[in-house]
Amino acid sequence: MPAHTDKAFEQDLRLLRDRLLAMSARVEAMIPESVASLTERDSTLAKHVVNADLEVDRLEIEVDELCRRILALRQPAASDLRLITTTLKIVTDLERIGDLTVNIAERALDLNEAPAIGIAIELSQLAQLAQKQVKLALDAFVRSDAEGAQALLAGDARLDALFVKVLNDLMELMMQEPPVVRRATSLVFVAKHLERIGDHAMNVAEMVVYMVRGTDIRHPRARAQPKPT
Amino acid sequence: MSVAPPHPPKLETKNLRVSYGSLAALEPVSLAVRQHEVFSLIGPSGCGKSTFLRALNRMNDVIPQSRQEGQVLLDGQPTASLDVVDLRRRVGMVFQKSNPFPKTVFENVAYGLRIGGIREKSVLAEKVEKSLRQAALWGEVKDRLGHSALSLSHGQQQRLCIARALAVEPEVVLMDEPASALDPIATAKIEELLHSLKAQYTIVIVTHNMQQAARVSDRTAFFYLGALVEVGPTEQIFTNPVEKRTEDYVTGKFG
Numbered sequence: 001m002p003a004h005t006d007k008a009f010e011q012d013l014r015l016l017r018d019r020l021l022a023m024s025a026r027v028e029a030m031i032p033e034s035v036a037s038l039t040e041r042d043s044t045l046a047k048h049v050v051n052a053d054l055e056v057d058r059l060e061i062e063v064d065e066l067c068r069r070i071l072a073l074r075q076p077a078a079s080d081l082r083l084i085t086t087t088l089k090i091v092t093d094l095e096r097i098g099d100l101t102v103n104i105a106e107r108a109l110d111l112n113e114a115p116a117i118g119i120a121i122e123l124s125q126l127a128q129l130a131q132k133q134v135k136l137a138l139d140a141f142v143r144s145d146a147e148g149a150q151a152l153l154a155g156d157a158r159l160d161a162l163f164v165k166v167l168n169d170l171m172e173l174m175m176q177e178p179p180v181v182r183r184a185t186s187l188v189f190v191a192k193h194l195e196r197i198g199d200h201a202m203n204v205a206e207m208v209v210y211m212v213r214g215t216d217i218r219h220p221r222a223r224a225q226p227k228p229t
Numbered sequence: 230m231s232v233a234p235p236h237p238p239k240l241e242t243k244n245l246r247v248s249y250g251s252l253a254a255l256e257p258v259s260l261a262v263r264q265h266e267v268f269s270l271i272g273p274s275g276c277g278k279s280t281f282l283r284a285l286n287r288m289n290d291v292i293p294q295s296r297q298e299g300q301v302l303l304d305g306q307p308t309a310s311l312d313v314v315d316l317r318r319r320v321g322m323v324f325q326k327s328n329p330f331p332k333t334v335f336e337n338v339a340y341g342l343r344i345g346g347i348r349e350k351s352v353l354a355e356k357v358e359k360s361l362r363q364a365a366l367w368g369e370v371k372d373r374l375g376h377s378a379l380s381l382s383h384g385q386q387q388r389l390c391i392a393r394a395l396a397v398e399p400e401v402v403l404m405d406e407p408a409s410a411l412d413p414i415a416t417a418k419i420e421e422l423l424h425s426l427k428a429q430y431t432i433v434i435v436t437h438n439m440q441q442a443a444r445v446s447d448r449t450a451f452f453y454l455g456a457l458v459e460v461g462p463t464e465q466i467f468t469n470p471v472e473k474r475t476e477d478y479v480t481g482k483f484g
Binding site for chain 1: 439440443466467468469470475476477479480481482483
């Protein structure tokens with residue numbers, strides 16, 4: 001793959017990639033850590049996750065600044081332009097995933113003060129699925145792999161189905177054991193956060209397809225609607 | 230993206246080849262320029278874009294040893310069968326280095342009209358004013374029509390040359406790097422001018438400044454080593470070109 005004649009541009013792109021990888025790695029790690037802090041009742045781990053998010057926020061700002069710099073100074077076109085606009089969108093999803101893991105960790109801090117209720121295994125499974133979706137999406141981005149990005153679709157359906165099962169099980173639990181309502185409701189939120197993490201992974205995947213192929217596959221239903229005249 | 234029903238092209242080439250002596254400057258190029266579009270030609274130095282431009286109004290004829298094969302069609306008519314002077318009136322040209330005549334501002338614009346047989350002062354004055362307005366220059370020169378054209382700034386001289394080309398009421402205006410010798414403000418004025426001229430004319434512009442092509446044109450053709458590599462809507466060429474060579478050129482990976 002030929003490099004840009006402008007070496008400073010090449011350097012900007014390397015730095016951008018480097019920061020994005022750092023952000024991705026951190027966010028990916030926070031998912032299982034946040035759920036473990038809950039299922040293993042480890043409040044120290046929960047606090048670690050909350051702290052780790054500060055770095056994610058800092059990286060979002062840095063990546064945004066790098067993108068603005070590249071737009072202003074390098075006038076990127078074609079694949080470079082698609083890379084930069086995709087990056088601007090993806091960092092938002094990554095930062096939100098970070099926030100969602102913090103939300104989970106904060107729930108853990110609260111729930112760890114009370115006795116556990118028996119739903120650890122299912123939540124772990126949901127977490128693993130969400131984490132896998134995020135990893136697949138970010139790998140697809142790093143490798144510019146549109147096929148890999150499209151493969152996330154099936155994973156999202158499984159994740160949504162598992163989320164619904166967890167919800168139903170929690171509601172069942174609440175009906176059978178009313179005293180657990182407060183804790184179970186907290187877990188409903190945790191499940192929802194994990195489902196949202198899966199949605200953000202899908203957003204990343206859609207943008208990777210755009211970045212690689214130049215076609216925007218988002219919102220097929222809206223696209224099917226005739227445009228207002 | 231919806232495609233408008235095809236109108237007959239304003240200018241069209243069919244397997245156009247140009248050589249200078251034994252040197253092939255342009256491989257067979259088949260290209261259609263639509264009426265009322267701004268069509269830009271981009272590519273690295275020596276890629277054939279200026280040669281192609283000059284072929285459109287037979288300017289290559291004045292280059293000794295230049296040979297042309299294939300066809301250039303204006304409104305479906307082969308340009309080879311048209312009177313060359315009339316062709317160059319209908320398909321005017323503006324050059325990179327502005328070349329105002331050493332005459333007054335007024336006489337520069339009126340020159341082509343006088344040659345065309347127009348003598349009446351009021352008609353000349355009206356047409357000169359109209360052309361200068363179209364070239365976005367009237368306001369700056371209306372009180373200096375009797376001054377030498379050489380007293381104008383470079384940017385004004387270039388717009389004067391555009392006015393001169395417009396005075397004879399062409400159908401197509403060819404521009405070979407019209408702003409490359411100008412500062413950013415003068416360049417911006419010329420670029421804005423292209424937007425307003427589009428309504429009345431068809432414009433083909435050669436530029437080595439990719440961002441300029443992106444700013445001003447509706448469709449862009451990329452030339453490389455004497456061949457047409459890709460042609461398409463400007464937005465597509467700059468966001469998602471089909472050919473790798475086009476992609477490498479617009480992203481600055483050439484050379």
